[in-house]
Amino acid sequence: xxxxxxxxxxxxxxGSLYALIAVGYTVVYGIVQLINFAHGEVxxxxxxxxxxxxxxxFDGQTGLWILPVMLIGAVIASVGTAVLxxxxxxxxxxxxxxxxxxxxxxxxxxxxxxxxxxxxxRPNWTVPVLVALSVGVAxxxxxxxxxxxxxxxxxxxxxxxxxxxxxxxxxxxxxxARLSAPDLSxxxxxxxxxxxxxxxxxxxxxxxxxxxxxxxxxxxxxSLVAITxxxxxxxELGWLIYKELIASIxxxxxxxxxxxxxxxxxxxxxxxxxxxxxxRSAVFTILALAxxxxxxxxxxxxxxxxxxxxxxxxxxxxxxxxxxNVDRIIVVAFALxxxxxxxxxxxxxxxxxxxxFRMGFLAxxxxxxxxxxGGIGNIQGALLGGLVLGVVETLATxxxxxQFGGSSWKDVWAFAILILVLVFRPQGLLGARVVDRA
Amino acid sequence: xxxxxxxxxVVRVGASLIVASLAxxxxxxxxxxxxxxxxDSSTKTAKIGVIAPLSGDLSALGLGIQHSVELAVKQANDSxxxxxxxxxxxxxxxxxxxxxxxxAATALASDANVIGVVGTLNTSxxxxxxxVLAPKNIVQVSPANTGPxxxxxxxxxxxxxxxxPTYFRTCTTDAVQGPFAARYLFETAKITKVATIHxxxxxxxxLAGTFTEEFKKLGGQVVAAExxxxxxxxxTAVISAIKPSAPQAVYYGGEYPxxxxxSQQMKxxxxxxPLMGGDGIYDPKFIQLGGKSSTNDLATSVGAPVDTLPSxxxxxxxxxxxxxxxxxxxYGGYSYDAANAIINALKTSLKDAKDVESARQATVDxxxxxxxDGVTxxxxxDQYGDxxxxxxxxxxxxxxxxxxxxxxxxxxx
Numbered sequence: 001x002x003x004x005x006x007x008x009x010x011x012x013x014x015g016s017l018y019a020l021i022a023v024g025y026t027v028v029y030g031i032v033q034l035i036n037f038a039h040g041e042v043x044x045x046x047x048x049x050x051x052x053x054x055x056x057x058f059d060g061q062t063g064l065w066i067l068p069v070m071l072i073g074a075v076i077a078s079v080g081t082a083v084l085x086x087x088x089x090x091x092x093x094x095x096x097x098x099x100x101x102x103x104x105x106x107x108x109x110x111x112x113x114x115x116x117x118x119x120x121x122r123p124n125w126t127v128p129v130l131v132a133l134s135v136g137v138a139x140x141x142x143x144x145x146x147x148x149x150x151x152x153x154x155x156x157x158x159x160x161x162x163x164x165x166x167x168x169x170x171x172x173x174x175x176x177a178r179l180s181a182p183d184l185s186x187x188x189x190x191x192x193x194x195x196x197x198x199x200x201x202x203x204x205x206x207x208x209x210x211x212x213x214x215x216x217x218x219x220x221x222x223s224l225v226a227i228t229x230x231x232x233x234x235x236e237l238g239w240l241i242y243k244e245l246i247a248s249i250x251x252x253x254x255x256x257x258x259x260x261x262x263x264x265x266x267x268x269x270x271x272x273x274x275x276x277x278x279x280r281s282a283v284f285t286i287l288a289l290a291x292x293x294x295x296x297x298x299x300x301x302x303x304x305x306x307x308x309x310x311x312x313x314x315x316x317x318x319x320x321x322x323x324x325n326v327d328r329i330i331v332v333a334f335a336l337x338x339x340x341x342x343x344x345x346x347x348x349x350x351x352x353x354x355x356x357f358r359m360g361f362l363a364x365x366x367x368x369x370x371x372x373x374g375g376i377g378n379i380q381g382a383l384l385g386g387l388v389l390g391v392v393e394t395l396a397t398x399x400x401x402x403q404f405g406g407s408s409w410k411d412v413w414a415f416a417i418l419i420l421v422l423v424f425r426p427q428g429l430l431g432a433r434v435v436d437r438a
Numbered sequence: 439x440x441x442x443x444x445x446x447x448v449v450r451v452g453a454s455l456i457v458a459s460l461a462x463x464x465x466x467x468x469x470x471x472x473x474x475x476x477x478d479s480s481t482k483t484a485k486i487g488v489i490a491p492l493s494g495d496l497s498a499l500g501l502g503i504q505h506s507v508e509l510a511v512k513q514a515n516d517s518x519x520x521x522x523x524x525x526x527x528x529x530x531x532x533x534x535x536x537x538x539x540x541x542a543a544t545a546l547a548s549d550a551n552v553i554g555v556v557g558t559l560n561t562s563x564x565x566x567x568x569x570v571l572a573p574k575n576i577v578q579v580s581p582a583n584t585g586p587x588x589x590x591x592x593x594x595x596x597x598x599x600x601x602x603p604t605y606f607r608t609c610t611t612d613a614v615q616g617p618f619a620a621r622y623l624f625e626t627a628k629i630t631k632v633a634t635i636h637x638x639x640x641x642x643x644x645l646a647g648t649f650t651e652e653f654k655k656l657g658g659q660v661v662a663a664e665x666x667x668x669x670x671x672x673x674t675a676v677i678s679a680i681k682p683s684a685p686q687a688v689y690y691g692g693e694y695p696x697x698x699x700x701s702q703q704m705k706x707x708x709x710x711x712p713l714m715g716g717d718g719i720y721d722p723k724f725i726q727l728g729g730k731s732s733t734n735d736l737a738t739s740v741g742a743p744v745d746t747l748p749s750x751x752x753x754x755x756x757x758x759x760x761x762x763x764x765x766x767x768x769y770g771g772y773s774y775d776a777a778n779a780i781i782n783a784l785k786t787s788l789k790d791a792k793d794v795e796s797a798r799q800a801t802v803d804x805x806x807x808x809x810x811d812g813v814t815x816x817x818x819x820d821q822y823g824d825x826x827x828x829x830x831x832x833x834x835x836x837x838x839x840x841x842x843x844x845x846x847x848x849x850x851x
Contacts (some may be wrong), residue, residue: 003682010674042603246698257671257695259655259726270708277681277786279674352671354727355701359671397675407676408638 004273007394013282013351015390016289019365020344022374022382023296024337029312031333033098037105038085040181040364041112042078042338046345047260047355048116049077054261056251064265074342081112082338083331087438091327109360116357120254123246126214130238131175135167138231142223158211162220163227166204170228174235184243193232200228223408228369257356260349267350280351293383295342300379305332313377364410369418384429392417442531450657472618481524481736484794485510486780487576489539489547489567491556492531495695499559502767504529507556509760510751510777519781521786528552532563539563543570546724551794552576553779553801556773561585562640564605572602575798577805579606579779581772584717584740585611585644589822592813604802606823608772608779608814608831612641614848615716616648618830619689619738623714624656626832626844629686633662635676636691645716646691653689661685666696673700677707687711687736693718698727703733710796712736717830719769725838737834741827742845744771782808 024039053073058066089108093101119125148159173196181188204224208217252258266284270277300306311319312329320326349355370389374381396413488507490500511525531541546552554577558564564583571578590598623629635776636646650660661683664676690697697719745748757766783804791797809818815827833844
């Protein structure tokens with residue numbers, strides 16, 4: 001009997017992991033009817049985000065207080081990836097045939113895997129990202145400082161061009177200076193900032209003058225100075241971060257499994273309850289699922305955004321008429337799933353003690369199965385489906401004897417359950433909550 | 439409508455900028471490894487191929503193989519070991535997958551300058567590589583294949599028969615390694631109850647099979663036999679399944695990417711017994727993945743420890759002096775010996791040869807008669823192409839390092 005409870009605990013642990021990932025599939029499907037096959041990679045990037053945070057700030061330490069920081073790092077990485085993915089890959093395909101976003105999802109999934117595999121040990125890809133971020137922030141600041149509408153429906157390029165030219169000139173000066181003098185020195189920094197501001201502003205002013213005349217260029221001067229100053233200062237700051245923090249660390253190669261940091265309390269000696277051994281990471285995973293599902297329930301049912309999500313999933317057109325910003329709700333759905341996947345990524349790291357760039361593939365497939373098992377589009381269904389799938393897998397390992405038993409057949413039994421459910425109860429265990437409007 | 443079109447073009451320009459900058463950084467970080475052409479017209483070129491996993495989980499072992507061969511070839515070229523000939527290394531990645539290895543072998547076999555191949559790491563890959571290289575008479579010397587069937591045929595226990603005369607290896611086989619581990623556990627460590635787990639690959643299954651047979655013959659008890667999938671990362675279910683049978687040790691047939699996490703998860707689940715494996719887990723990465731609790735885990739590996747043999751000191755020094763980025767790993771010594779065995783054979787076969795293709799058969803014949811003192815001991819081959827040396831070593835994890843426990847000659851009983 002101990003053995004049964006032992007495998008039950010193992011199964012619930014595994015199932016909690018699947019459940020946390022499955023929510024991401026189900027929420028996104030419920031709102032945009034898209035199977036986001038790249039969600040497994042979001043989970044993988046969550047784990048890598050946690051590892052990155054650990055390597056950046058706490059390498060070698062094991063205190064429990066690191067855990068929340070790692071969680072934040074993981075969530076930022078996952079949510080950032082998911083939101084960017086939605087913006088770049090799915091939003092342009094919003095009205096395309098269903099197959100197009102599905103294939104895009106598979107493409108994104110391969111891209112993310114390969115990106116982590118190739119670039120994790122070469123952090124210089126962060127430099128263009130930091131530069132792009134700096135210019136982006138500078139743009140926002142500059143846009144606030146002018147009375148000219150940069151989104152004017154007819155003439156916006158006329159007003160944007162000076163700002164873009166100023167930013168590009170400042171960036172080019174910065175890049176040229178830093179390529180020739182990559183070492184940190186105050187003199188170069190000051191030169192870059194002053195030179196960038198003067199030359200960038202001058203170039204921008206010239207363009208403004210040529211395109212819009214004297215009054216326009218007057219109105220844009222403040223923004224021009226702001227965009228060059230903010231972007232050069234932020235780029236220098238980014239370079240400092242890159243040099244001092246990112247480039248100073250020996251990044252492990254993601255082409256092999258990377259050991260995951262071990263944290264006090266959540267990893268270590270297993271707990272013994274009667275005859276059942278419970279690993280600390282299992283407690284962490286199950287607790288994480290419990291807390292996340294309570295928060296999720298609160299978010300969906302008690303907040304404005306959550307109710308907006310429900311409305312959009314029932315009828316997006318009417319929801320739009322009621323004043324709900326559907327695009328924002330979709331982003332929130334992606335972010336929500338990604339945050340839970342990040343928690344799952346950390347749990348998996350603690351449980352298996354290692355992470356790798358391929359870990360999202362099978363986990364994603366299993367979580368998708370769990371979502372379908374519980375009824376796709378149904379959040380409670382995803383949680384239940386994950387737990388059922390995990391328990392079936394472990395019990396099959398233990399109790400199916402002979403040729404078809406044992407650990408190597410566990411995936412087969414997990415998918416066999418899926419087939420049985422789909423044959424006899426196609427809407428899933430708790431019923432799919434999707435209005436079919438294809 | 440004009441607005442959306444313009445917005446699209448912003449996205450397009452932005453996306454292409456990002457792609458361009460990524461491409462630039464990628465290019466910037468790649469070091470130019472152009473060796474520069476212009477070979478001397480009076481010297482002819484012969485290539486020694488390498489087929490090993492240069493990327494993926496097992497790349498630590500594969501890159502060690504590649505660099506060790508490069509070292510041997512460089513030394514041969516520097517000392518002008520084969521007058522009139524210049525040797526080159528052509529390393530191909532097999533990703534530890536049999537089908538990729540087969541493609542690599544096909545590419546090498548179609549190159550008229552290839553005279554021999556060092557590789558592969560995995561037994562299952564060699565099974566695909568052998569039939570490609572054999573018809574072209576290209577010698578293959580593996581530093582790491584331990585599957586007995588490769589040299590003695592599928593029915594190697596009852597009716598050994600050499601399938602490919604072009605295949606040789608510098609390491610001993612599972613026919614020796616599994617029983618050696620069984621004898622160590624039963625006779626030296628006084629363990630009578632073990633559980634076995636393997637990953638169903640040719641190497642793992644063979645190792646676990648020969649281990650089980652010998653352990654039972656000695657009078658020990660195999661209380662549980664389980665398998666895992668080669669891609670698994672989560673082993674709690676299988677650990678819980680074997681735990682109630684209370685084994686005193688777990689014997690694992692497979693490689694370190696699974697063995698490390700398996701050991702860690704075993705201990706975390708309260709199964710505090712040593713995990714023992716073959717040469718596939720004898721790697722620093724195993725300890726890194728297994729964490730602190732991997733202390734006292736055991737591994738057997740072929741030959742005597744490379745860094746203790748006097749003949750190996752020079753190899754280690756030269757390797758470190760050559761400045762390779764990756765360490766020589768578990769099979770560096772065997773790869774160096776394998777490359778030198780080929781080079782030794784080439785000394786006789788290439789001497790008067792017009793071109794590489796006509797010298798291939800002579801190389802196969804010469805390699806069978808090679809005999810010299812290598813890094814890992816005496817290098818020579820028996821009638822099946824197996825190494826004549828049957829020395830094995832037991833290692834134990836101690837203070838996050840592999841420490842030698844005992845080195846022994848395996849005697850057939």
